[in-house]
Amino acid sequence: MVVKVYGPQCACPKRVIVCLIEKGVDFEVVPIDIFKGENKTPHYLQLQPFGHVPVTQDGDYTLFESRAIMRYYAEKYRSQGTELLGKTLEERGQVEQWLEVEAHEFSPPVYNLVIHIMLSSKLGITADQKLIQESEEKLHKVLDIYEERLSKSKYFAGDFFSLADLSHLPFVQYLMDPLGKEHVIRDRKHLSAWWDDISNRPSWKKVLQHYPPPNLS
Amino acid sequence: MVVKVYGPQCACPKRVIVCLIEKGVDFEVVPIDIFKGENKTPHYLQLQPFGHVPVTQDGDYTLFESRAIMRYYAEKYRSQGTELLGKTLEERGQVEQWLEVEAHEFSPPVYNLVIHIMLSSKLGITADQKLIQESEEKLHKVLDIYEERLSKSKYFAGDFFSLADLSHLPFVQYLMDPLGKEHVIRDRKHLSAWWDDISNRPSWKKVLQHYPPPNLS
Numbered sequence: 001m002v003v004k005v006y007g008p009q010c011a012c013p014k015r016v017i018v019c020l021i022e023k024g025v026d027f028e029v030v031p032i033d034i035f036k037g038e039n040k041t042p043h044y045l046q047l048q049p050f051g052h053v054p055v056t057q058d059g060d061y062t063l064f065e066s067r068a069i070m071r072y073y074a075e076k077y078r079s080q081g082t083e084l085l086g087k088t089l090e091e092r093g094q095v096e097q098w099l100e101v102e103a104h105e106f107s108p109p110v111y112n113l114v115i116h117i118m119l120s121s122k123l124g125i126t127a128d129q130k131l132i133q134e135s136e137e138k139l140h141k142v143l144d145i146y147e148e149r150l151s152k153s154k155y156f157a158g159d160f161f162s163l164a165d166l167s168h169l170p171f172v173q174y175l176m177d178p179l180g181k182e183h184v185i186r187d188r189k190h191l192s193a194w195w196d197d198i199s200n201r202p203s204w205k206k207v208l209q210h211y212p213p214p215n216l217s
Numbered sequence: 218m219v220v221k222v223y224g225p226q227c228a229c230p231k232r233v234i235v236c237l238i239e240k241g242v243d244f245e246v247v248p249i250d251i252f253k254g255e256n257k258t259p260h261y262l263q264l265q266p267f268g269h270v271p272v273t274q275d276g277d278y279t280l281f282e283s284r285a286i287m288r289y290y291a292e293k294y295r296s297q298g299t300e301l302l303g304k305t306l307e308e309r310g311q312v313e314q315w316l317e318v319e320a321h322e323f324s325p326p327v328y329n330l331v332i333h334i335m336l337s338s339k340l341g342i343t344a345d346q347k348l349i350q351e352s353e354e355k356l357h358k359v360l361d362i363y364e365e366r367l368s369k370s371k372y373f374a375g376d377f378f379s380l381a382d383l384s385h386l387p388f389v390q391y392l393m394d395p396l397g398k399e400h401v402i403r404d405r406k407h408l409s410a411w412w413d414d415i416s417n418r419p420s421w422k423k424v425l426q427h428y429p430p431p432n433l434s
Contacts, residue, residue, distance in 0.1 A: 049362045049365065049366075050318075050322060050359075050362065061307055061310070063310050063311075063314055064314060065313070065314050065317035065318060065321070067313075067317055068310060068313035068314040068316070068317045069310075069314075071309075071310075071313050072306065072309070072310040072313065075306060075309070076306055089289065089292060089293055090278055092288075092289070092292070093278070093280050093285065093286075093288075093289040094280075096282070096284075096285035096288050096289065097280055097281060097282050097285040099285070100282035100284055100285045101267075101282060103320065103321070104282070104320070105267060142267075145266045145267065148266065149266075
């Protein structure tokens with residue numbers, strides 16, 4: 001069964017796609033143009049009641065929320081492709097811990113920067129300068145903690161690549177390129193080496209090549 | 218080995234405590250007074266670099282982030298107490314999906330209400346009325362989706378109680394009592410029945426009895 005992934009242009013579905021590539025799972029994408037409101041149609045809201053991307057469909061099994069989808073496929077195809085959950089219960093605990101940190105500490109300030117720097121004109125909103133400043137300050141504190149963590153182990157959960165690293169790919173990519181904040185990564189030695197390592201994985205290069213972000217002009 | 222849980226007065230550690238009770242795991246609590254800055258001491262920051270609660274210590278195995286901790290103990294003690302992760306991979310996927318919804322859709326607006334209605338005077342901040350209004354509007358939309366979901370299955374992930382339900386307990390409790398927003402639950406028939414069911418579990422009654430929230434006066 002080929003897994004359908006809705007919304008490949010956006011950041012969160014890219015987490016799912018890179019995970020499926022790492023696991024060697026066949027998939028096809030279903031474009032959803034959020035700027036045309038395709039995520040708010042009655043049909044789409046039947047799949048994802050909040051109107052967010054991604055959704056996956058696998059036969060008659062539907063899932064949403066990118067990190068839930070990643071966990072499901074990383075577990076379902078445990079015996080093939082890259083092991084993304086750690087080998088032991090304790091390693092899995094560390095993977096889950098840093099996956100939660102990505103979701104609750106790292107991604108919210110980057111999301112604010114994406115909305116208020118990258119997308120404000122496309123969305124027709126006034127960029128909130130105070131929120132931009134607060135988000136940048138918050139991001140620096142998080143990245144200082146990341147630098148400390150990555151000085152002790154090669155990847156977030158230990159000396160193995162996992163969902164905790166993979167889940168950072170789309171939003172660190174936004175920082176590097178369209179947001180022009182490469183220095184926040186490059187100024188931190190261990191974080192910079194980690195980024196070079198994970199962003200050079202063939203899976204992520206394939207995602208960038210085949211699923212570019214939407215045209216914002 | 219008795220599990221140490223730091224910060225039992227606060228909401229997020231209560232997720233962990235109710236999970237440990239459901240699983241029949243022995244634990245002891247370590248009070249952390251965040252209003253006295255005990256979560257920012259060098260010792261505490263060694264355990265949790267962001268200065269948040271909870272942290273658990275289990276021998277020399279330390280974990281933070283409440284939902285990561287719950288997953289770890291629900292899996293480690295899978296064969297005892299209440300099954301909280303579902304019985305199949307597909308049920309687990311649904312548990313993870315709704316656990317992510319709790320974290321990303323439900324809890325952020327309730328957190329804003331807690332900070333700006335319940336804690337603003339204690340924290341010495343001016344309550345942001347615009348944020349309060351936006352958070353209430355967002356919360357109503359989320360709860361409408363919850364009502365629809367719970368009209369189709371008794372619990373979030375299906376006809377079984379799971380981490381997806383359990384994880385809502387501390388913040389729905391805040392809505393009911395100190396925030397005085399009982400009507401947002403009671404006005405929705407299925408959500409109201411779900412709340413009566415899960416809040417009457419002996420585990421949650423024990424948490425409320427033994428670990429009351431901090432005195433805000």
